[in-house]
Amino acid sequence: MNYSVAIPSDIHKQALEHLLRKDGQENLCFAIWYPSIGRNRETALIRELILPEKGEHVLHKNAGFLPGYFERALSIASSKNACLAFMHSHTSPGWQDMSRDDFFAELNHAAPTRGATRFPLVGLTLGTDGAWSARFWEKIKPRTYERFWCKTVRIIGDALNITFNEQLLPKPEFRRELERTISAWGENKQADLARIQVGIIGVGSVGSMVAESIARMGIANIKLIDFDSVELVNLDRLLHATREDVGKSKVNVVARAIRKNATSTDFTAESLEYSVVEEDGFREALDCDVIFSCVDRPWARSVLNFIAYAHLIPIIDGGITVSVSPKGILKGADWKAHIVGPTRKCLECLKQYDPGLVSVEREGYLDDPTYISSLPDEHPIKRNENVFAFSLSTASMQILQFLSMVIAPQDISNIGEQNYHFVTGCMDVKESEGCNEDCPYPSLVSQGDRTAFTVTGRHIKAEEARKVRLNASILKKLIFKISNIFP
Ligand SMILES: [Zn+2]
Ligand SMILES: [Zn+2]
Numbered sequence: 001m002n003y004s005v006a007i008p009s010d011i012h013k014q015a016l017e018h019l020l021r022k023d024g025q026e027n028l029c030f031a032i033w034y035p036s037i038g039r040n041r042e043t044a045l046i047r048e049l050i051l052p053e054k055g056e057h058v059l060h061k062n063a064g065f066l067p068g069y070f071e072r073a074l075s076i077a078s079s080k081n082a083c084l085a086f087m088h089s090h091t092s093p094g095w096q097d098m099s100r101d102d103f104f105a106e107l108n109h110a111a112p113t114r115g116a117t118r119f120p121l122v123g124l125t126l127g128t129d130g131a132w133s134a135r136f137w138e139k140i141k142p143r144t145y146e147r148f149w150c151k152t153v154r155i156i157g158d159a160l161n162i163t164f165n166e167q168l169l170p171k172p173e174f175r176r177e178l179e180r181t182i183s184a185w186g187e188n189k190q191a192d193l194a195r196i197q198v199g200i201i202g203v204g205s206v207g208s209m210v211a212e213s214i215a216r217m218g219i220a221n222i223k224l225i226d227f228d229s230v231e232l233v234n235l236d237r238l239l240h241a242t243r244e245d246v247g248k249s250k251v252n253v254v255a256r257a258i259r260k261n262a263t264s265t266d267f268t269a270e271s272l273e274y275s276v277v278e279e280d281g282f283r284e285a286l287d288c289d290v291i292f293s294c295v296d297r298p299w300a301r302s303v304l305n306f307i308a309y310a311h312l313i314p315i316i317d318g319g320i321t322v323s324v325s326p327k328g329i330l331k332g333a334d335w336k337a338h339i340v341g342p343t344r345k346c347l348e349c350l351k352q353y354d355p356g357l358v359s360v361e362r363e364g365y366l367d368d369p370t371y372i373s374s375l376p377d378e379h380p381i382k383r384n385e386n387v388f389a390f391s392l393s394t395a396s397m398q399i400l401q402f403l404s405m406v407i408a409p410q411d412i413s414n415i416g417e418q419n420y421h422f423v424t425g426c427m428d429v430k431e432s433e434g435c436n437e438d439c440p441y442p443s444l445v446s447q448g449d450r451t452a453f454t455v456t457g458r459h460i461k462a463e464e465a466r467k468v469r470l471n472a473s474i475l476k477k478l479i480f481k482i483s484n485i486f487p
Helices: 009-019 067-079 100-117 176-185 187-195 205-216 250-261 279-285 298-310 355-362 369-373 388-407 460-485
Strands: 002-008 028-037 041-050 083-089 121-126 132-141 144-149 152-156 160-164 197-201 221-225 268-272 290-293 315-324 330-340 417-421 426-430
Touching (some): 002 009, 002 132, 009 083, 067 083, 067 100, 176 187, 197 279, 205 221, 250 268, 268 279, 298 355, 315 388, 330 388
Parallel strands (some): 083 121
Antiparallel strands (some): 028 041, 121 132, 152 160, 417 426
């Protein structure tokens, strides 16, 4: 299991104000967090700080706290069905190690924390430059606790700021192929980019182009999540797919190609034949630092929207709408790109999916030909016009959104909601500034696996797609065997 901590930018800011004192004195506080359990990663999602009250802590050379403060923090955590974190500051920059005092202070509170919350104590240290380091205190056997360092601490806001544990996730060596890319923004930014775990949900036309670009830019770890098979009608848009690939899984076809094209020294592309609405696909997504949403169905979009807030993983979404007159004449084609997360508007408020259709899809109606044929021709579910160039432009806009968020050139990390109109060649840009007042998503921030919602479920179409491929591969092997016996 890998460990990580994610902090919304407003909580991070509040922690900086409290912990980094003007007099240079170290300071401390408690916080509550909720778990986000991915396939290979457990993340502590910081929800709120519990600042010390008068007389609860002492500030001398090393800050310390009184037992009453710990007890109060623990009872707040228990009352909110939350877990407990302890934060303190140091007087130097970067990822911080622990002093002997730090080590025993945390170790000694690991058992009572686990006893009250059933989850490990998480310790965090803040450097003077705003970089966090963090560890989980896991119970490994009765009365024995061990420290497990996090690989990353992620601040999620307009920008995505990650502090990497250089021991567990060192700066990569760059190959000569990346020379021109690195010369655009420097080695430090490239080292951040390269170590980001990227997820691409939906590996159709847009997703395959995003995957190619990300692999070429030197990102080392990509998860491709899609259950679908390549069809003949995809070949005008699906990058890397050929006639021979019809019937194969899209993720395998794209993973095979980008493994060849990647520029990272140590590249992995995982091909995961799931829908993100299935529990297995959902848990894979929770391992990611950033997710590209290249899906077109409402259920998957609603799940990704949920992940952006409840699990603090920025979702870079895009979508294409084409309208054609009944005579088959192009009236309009528009595509959008935007990022959703705590400081920005969610996909529901952006009207990127219809919440009413999510339950219709969960009940299986969107794959029911009778239901589909009963819909009017202009219904978004029925529309499937698309062109390689439209997908290419959408993919490009999504990647640029991603780069702005990570690289933040001239300190600009939120470039707003972009909407490009093919007919006029104009792009509208709207400042992205949070959800509508009655939107439920902002209240889910950092709640991870402790929300009251189950967003995943069985996805019959995904199960069928996997079964068809499995049967085809069994048949192929059988034919191969027979042709060996009777040549
Ligand atoms: Zn310390
Ligand atoms: Zn919203």
